[in-house]
Amino acid sequence: MLFPLQNKDGTYTGFIKVHFQMKRRTSFYLPKDAAKHLHISSETRVREVIEALLNKFTVVDNPAKFALFERTEKQSQVSMRKLSHDERPLYLRLCAGPSETVLSLVLKENQTGEWDAFSFPELRNFLRILQREEEEHVRQIVRRYTLARDMMKQAMARITTPG
Template structure:
């Protein structure tokens, strides 16, 4: 991980510890080992993704990795730097390795967990009636929309190390296995996503594609396996999910009952109005 250096390009965000939120749920119930505060930036746990102009779908492609000679790397680095309009150049080392910047877009659907602020993290008193026990805290929330981060990495830096560096930069304490790095490309007005293997080197892909993000961009997403891997979540997270689902269920039931009550009243009014005499 020593090869990975982040460069702040994204506005910072606060870890809020209030008793309520304006657009989501806040849970402060005690659990066996942790006190979880859960904030959502949306009103629904199952958020509907916005439709894009082009269809986004996964595509399994052949590995693009091929052996490049030192002269090939020198030429590609030279061509890459010639297209750069900023100071985010690539540098070639004597041993044939090279370093440079990649930009990763964070497109996360589910919330992430971060540790609590340092202030007030001292013992909050006995937990579960056990004297001297402290309550751990964490905050879970959605990352801001269109969050991105520049990382300075080596040609030897692997995808899994990039994921770890991103989580560390945002102080995310979730298991890195929950996330995956994707290669996003556009061809024939279609958008394709390819999941990178843990050992693929993102800077190599960036070098081969050039700096144009329309040709290739890197995206951090949840590591989807077809279904949500609930075993990857901690007990407090699962308990908060259940509380959120219960509240949403109650809200939906309330709305349905109101609709049927209103329909019933209108039918009765219509019956009264249709009675002869």
């Protein structure tokens, strides 16, 4: 981190370094252990940092699909905390001091199951896909039971009843 510069209005600007930690395949390529420096203001919030990072890589994904985490390490114990959208990363970085082991910033994909990260049209499309899969599954079950019923009827017809 470079030293921050104070502006006349009391705000300050400086650089933060954000590491990328993408476990799953994403819609864009990132080399392993990728990191990006951003020049931001003390007023810049997490949401804006995520948007700026996606813009730098020309990623058109919904920013809500990503989250910024604070990674801390104390006595070989690593912990991660998801930052809220209102937090200010430059302030956190300055309070922690220059050591990245004390605090580093990491961009990760939101956990699956956080459906609010998707837009309404994306959610509607997911529902459409699930509906089609469900209908196909029901058709397969009905076919299987119809076939079993027909086979039982044929077997019963072959059985001669004592008369």
